[in-house]
Amino acid sequence: MRMSELFLRTLRDDPADADVDSHRLLVRAGYIRKVAAGMYSWLPLGHRVLRKVGQIVREEMDRAGAQEVLLPITQPLELWQRSGRDALYGPMMFRLEDRKETGFCLAPTAEEVMATLVGGEYSSYRDLPVNLYQIQWKYRDELRPRFGLLRGREFLMKDAYSFDTDMDGLRASYKKMYDAYYRVFERCSLTFRPVEAQSGEIGGDVNHEFMAVAAVGEDDFVWCTACDYAANVEAARRGHTWKHDEVPAVTDGSLTAPSVASLRPHADAPAMAKHHTPDMPGIAPVAAFFEVDASRTLKCIAFDIDGELGLALVPGDREVNEHALRAAVAPKPMRLLTDEDFAARRDLPKGYIGPHFPGASVVIADPAVAEPIGWITGANEADHHVRDAVLGRDFTVVVWADLVSIVSGDACPNCGQPLSVDRGIEVGHVFQLGTKYAESLDVNYTDANGEQHPMVMGCYGIGISRIVAAVVEEFHDENGMMWPVALAPYDVHLIALAGRGDQAEKVTSEADRLYEALTDRGMDVLYDDREASPGVKFADADLLGMPVQLVVGAKGLARGIVERKVRATGERDEVSLGDV
RNA sequence: CGGGGAGUGGCGCAGCUCGGUAGCGCACCGGCUUUGGGAGCCGGUGGUCGGGGGUUCAAAUCCCCCCUCCCCGACCA
Numbered sequence: 184m185r186m187s188e189l190f191l192r193t194l195r196d197d198p199a200d201a202d203v204d205s206h207r208l209l210v211r212a213g214y215i216r217k218v219a220a221g222m223y224s225w226l227p228l229g230h231r232v233l234r235k236v237g238q239i240v241r242e243e244m245d246r247a248g249a250q251e252v253l254l255p256i257t258q259p260l261e262l263w264q265r266s267g268r269d270a271l272y273g274p275m276m277f278r279l280e281d282r283k284e285t286g287f288c289l290a291p292t293a294e295e296v297m298a299t300l301v302g303g304e305y306s307s308y309r310d311l312p313v314n315l316y317q318i319q320w321k322y323r324d325e326l327r328p329r330f331g332l333l334r335g336r337e338f339l340m341k342d343a344y345s346f347d348t349d350m351d352g353l354r355a356s357y358k359k360m361y362d363a364y365y366r367v368f369e370r371c372s373l374t375f376r377p378v379e380a381q382s383g384e385i386g387g388d389v390n391h392e393f394m395a396v397a398a399v400g401e402d403d404f405v406w407c408t409a410c411d412y413a414a415n416v417e418a419a420r421r422g423h424t425w426k427h428d429e430v431p432a433v434t435d436g437s438l439t440a441p442s443v444a445s446l447r448p449h450a451d452a453p454a455m456a457k458h459h460t461p462d463m464p465g466i467a468p469v470a471a472f473f474e475v476d477a478s479r480t481l482k483c484i485a486f487d488i489d490g491e492l493g494l495a496l497v498p499g500d501r502e503v504n505e506h507a508l509r510a511a512v513a514p515k516p517m518r519l520l521t522d523e524d525f526a527a528r529r530d531l532p533k534g535y536i537g538p539h540f541p542g543a544s545v546v547i548a549d550p551a552v553a554e555p556i557g558w559i560t561g562a563n564e565a566d567h568h569v570r571d572a573v574l575g576r577d578f579t580v581v582v583w584a585d586l587v588s589i590v591s592g593d594a595c596p597n598c599g600q601p602l603s604v605d606r607g608i609e610v611g612h613v614f615q616l617g618t619k620y621a622e623s624l625d626v627n628y629t630d631a632n633g634e635q636h637p638m639v640m641g642c643y644g645i646g647i648s649r650i651v652a653a654v655v656e657e658f659h660d661e662n663g664m665m666w667p668v669a670l671a672p673y674d675v676h677l678i679a680l681a682g683r684g685d686q687a688e689k690v691t692s693e694a695d696r697l698y699e700a701l702t703d704r705g706m707d708v709l710y711d712d713r714e715a716s717p718g719v720k721f722a723d724a725d726l727l728g729m730p731v732q733l734v735v736g737a738k739g740l741a742r743g744i745v746e747r748k749v750r751a752t753g754e755r756d757e758v759s760l761g762d763v
Numbered sequence: 764c765g766g767g768g769a770g771u772g773g774c775g776c777a778g779c780u781c782g783g784u785a786g787c788g789c790a791c792c793g794g795c796u797u798u799g800g801g802a803g804c805c806g807g808u809g810g811u812c813g814g815g816g817g818u819u820c821a822a823a824u825c826c827c828c829c830c831u832c833c834c835c836g837a838c839c840a
Contacts, residue, residue, distance in 0.1 A: 195789055195801065196775040200833055211774095220832065326764085329834085464840060484839065502839055521838075534840045561840075588839095682798040718800040725800090736799060746799095 184673065185698075186711045190227050193723050203399045205655035206331025208664050212726045221328025221336030228727065229651070231672035233339060236650050237318050239370045239669065240341045247363035249314040249343050254296050256320055260286030262295040266623045277322045277336075289322035294620050294642055297344040301638070302626030308348050311628060311638065312356055316343030318647060330399060332652035333608060339647040347639045348628060350617075357389070357615050360643040364393055364611045371650055372667035373657060375610065376406040376413030390614040394607030395653040404607045405589045409600035417506035420585050421602065422594035452557035452571045461566040464534020466499040469568055473559050476500070481552065481560035481572065483536045485520045488512055488545055492531075496538050496548035496580065499559075501587040511547055511584035537561040537569060538578035546579065549586040608653045609646070616640040658751065664728030665751040673709035675701060676729035676750075678720050686737035694735040697745070697763055725750065733758070 191213045200217070201207040209215045214229030225233055241251065260278065263269035269276075277289040290296070297315060305313065321340045328336050345356035361377070368375045373395045380392040394404050394413070405419035406412065414420070463469045470477040480499030485492060486508065493512070495503050509517045525533040530542065537560045538546055552558075557571030572578060591604045621627065621637035628638055651670075658665040668674065679694035681687045691712075698710045709729055711720050717736075724732050734746040744757040 192773080192790075194774055199769085199775065202834075217832095327834095466840080482840070497839090505839095519838075520840090525840085532840090536840065680799060684798075687798090716798055716800090716802060718798090718802080721800045723801085734799080738799070 184227075184707075184709050186709065187713050189709075193726055201331060203330045203333065203656070204659055205333065205399075205652040208655055208659055208726070209331065209652070212663060212728070215332070219336075221325060221334070223332065223335065223337075228672045232651050232666070232670050233648060235670045235672075236371065236647050237339070237341070240318065240367055240645055240647060243363040243367045243370070244316050244341065244343060247314075247359045249316045249345075249360075249363075251317065252300075252315050253317050254290070254293050254300070254319060256290050256322070257287050258290050258293070258296055260288055262299060262624075263288065266295050266620060268295070275323050275325070277324050290319070291321055291323045292340075292642075292644070293317070293319075293342055294344065294616070294640070295624060297342075298346075298620045298624050298626045298638075298640065301344075301346050302621070302624065305346070306628055308628050308630045312345060312347045312352050314343060314345040314356060314360075316341060316643075330401075330652070332648050333399065334401070335648065338649060341645040341647055343643040345641040345643070346626075347641075348630065348636070349639055353615055353617070353639045353641050357613060357641050360613050360641065361391065364613060364643070364645065367645065368393055368395070368610060368650075370669055371654055372669065373610065373650070373653060376404070376411065376607075378404050378406075378413045378415055378607075379418065380415060380612070390612065392607075392609050393611035393613075395610045395650075395657070396605050397608045397653060397656040398606055399656060400606030400608040402607050402609060403604060405602050405604050406607075407595040407598060407600055407602055410595060410598040412595050412597040412602075416589060416604065417504065419589040419602070420507075420596050421587070421589055422596040422599050452573045452576075455557075455569050455571050455573070455577045457562050457564075457567050457569050459566060460535075460568045463566075463568070469559065470499060473568075473570060475559060479556065479559055481538060481558035483538055483540070483561055484508075485524075485531060485536060486517055487520060487524070488517050489515045491544040492540075492542050493517070493545040493547065494536065494538060494540060494543045495586055496546065496552045497587050498549070498551050498554075501549070501551070501590075503586050504588040507584065507586050507588075508547070511582060511586065512545070532561070532563065532565040535561040535563065535565055535567060537563045537572060538580075539563065539572065545581055547582040547584055547586065548580040550583055551587065552580065553583070608649065608656070610650050610653055611643075611645045613643045614641060616642055659728070662722070663726030666728045666730060668730050671728070671730050673707040673729050674731065675706055675708045676724045676727065676732045677701070677708050677710045678724055678732060678734045679710070679712055680717050680720070680734065680736035681714075682737070684737065686740070690735055690737055690740060693740055693760070697733070697735060700763060 193213050194211045197207050198210045201210055209229060213226055215223045215225055218224055260269060272291055276291055279287050281287060301313065318339065318341045320337055322337055325334060325336055328334055343360060347353045347356055375393055375395045377391045377393050380390050403416045405414050405416055460469060460472055463472060466477050466480055466482060470480050477500040478498045482497050482499045484495040484503045486495060495508050497503055505519060525531055540563050553574060557573050559568060559570045560572050562569045589602060589604055593602045595602050618637040618639055620640055626638050627635045629635055654670060655664050658667060677694060677698055679690055681690040698708055701708045728750055730750055732748040732750060739745050743760050745760065746755060747758050748755045
């Protein structure tokens with residue numbers, strides 16, 4: 184493609200409404216243009232990337248045995264009323280009416296239409312399994328569209344739907360999709376991890392999110408840089424790396440007897456001593472007062488467990504993972520005490536509670552609390568803390584459970600290497616739906632005995648347009664984008680520095696020749712044949728981000744070479760004209 | 764939804780406090796010069812200042828209503 188003919192206008196200034204790098208660069212480089220909040224036009228360069236991502240997804244879906252179809256964007260509201268998701272999505276759906284005032288929506292997803300389609304064609308166990316997918320625009324009227332392509336109201340999504348006769352079949356279909364997703368994100372060069380996730384509005388049981396590591400992600404997740412371990416922050420657990428032989432067995436949630444017998448009090452700890460600490464209800468000032476690290480203080484979080492008072496203990500530099508606490512005391516209901524609770528209970532000195540609080544019926548602690556030190560903690564009396572509170576002597580623990588929220592550097596439960604807590608962009612999500620939709624939409628099959636059963640469904644989504652942004656987030660620098668070869672709009676950016684000197688004609692004809700030769704060789708070449716200054720061409724080439732730049736100039740031609748620069752690494756070398 | 768900020772040629776901004784009929788940079792068009800990291804000079808095109816209403820001789824500017832867009836968003840004792 185000759186740039187003199189390409190529909191492209193790059194911007195020198197960052198667009199005022201773009202904050203994140205991918206949005207900023209995609210707009211500046213003329214890949215996309217905003218039409219409305221969360222809605223973008225794809226210009227030629229951007230469209231080529233979008234198509235390449237789509238093609239990779241298509242290849243992997245086909246390879247996994249799924250078949251491509253194309254459903255309408257506009258769907259009858261009646262289907263959504265039947266599945267019960269009309270109310271669930273509520274204002275999230277773009278709604279419209281036809282001239283007869285029949286309700287429609289712009290598809291936020293397509294379980295209903297797809298299930299209805301399959302149910303209408305197939306009715307026998309002999310027909311199953313089947314897996315259909317489409318690459319189609321989806322519409323969600325987000326409360327707050329943001330970050331450009333990362334959370335748009337219109338986005339391109341690959342959605343696949345599997346139909347099986349039973350759960351075993353579903354699990355097999357699920358596994359195929361899961362593996363295909365792995366390959367898709369690998370081919371897109373993303374740093375990603377599959378994470379077991381909570382199921383949201385879509386329902387169903389098992390599901391995994393594929394998270395691309397990125398600072399601008401909207402969800403925190405924990406992942407191991409050394410192995411495949413990954414989890415969302417609520418579900419994440421750490422490996423037990425503390426070195427003390429006193430560490431008790433972790434009971435994993437059930438309320439069991441304390442195993443403190445094996446615990447040894449801190450050998451040198453003097454008796455617990457009370458100190459006057461006025462106006463220090465938080466960890467930081469207390470640690471400063473006693474001149475210790477916050478990890479030497481003991482944080483006591485009060486919670487209500489089935490009407491009784493519980494205390495959760497973690498080191499002062501850690502935070503309690505509320506989900507982990509809830510899981511540890513399940514099935515009993517648990518909630519953290521609120522300011523109102525503290526206001527209502529005068530006996531609870533907020534900020535000065537210690538693990539030996541007499542009214543606590545359950546004391547649950549993170550294994551880190553087993554470290555044999557004298558803790559600094561609340562004195563159960565306003566404006567007072569104690570030091571040298573020793574486990575087994577001054578307080579006891581009823582339940583041991585992993586309670587702390589994971590932070591970067593904690594040990595991986597699989598391999599012991601450091602975990603990393605990062606933000607992630609959800610680029611894919613796979614669900615085992617079960618029979619939920621088949622039942623509400625009456626999508627059944629007949630088994631070998633002539634009996635009717637609902638089909639067992641799975642659904643699988645990939646954010647195609649979101650991947651484009653996620654890849655830019657991972658692959659860019661201050662000058663622009665750096666496309667992986669698999670997704671770059673063009674393989675090579677050929678730059679002709681013709682100027683108007685004596686050599687102009689020679690440079691132009693040589694660049695033309697190279698353009699033809701490379702194109703004939705099957706390469707996609709973006710050829711900067713514009714009458715622009717060298718600076719403009721170099722800056723645009725870096726901004727647009729093709730993997731390789733080839734520079735044809737009078738200087739090089741005199742020596743029979745063109746210069747080559749690898750965009751991502753900045754490496755430069757020379758290529759002899761005879762070789763091209 | 765709550766809080767904060769912003770709408771002025773295609774893009775980025777100034778002008779608004781103190782009303783007087785719109786300006787700068789980039790981009791675009793023409794000319795001359797220039798050509799290895801966003802060139803220089805000269806001359807141009809393009810905006811009913813988000814929309815509606817009001818005040819006034821006069822409104823981008825003051826007042827009222829509406830729309831759009833951007834950013835942030837409970838709690839760790």
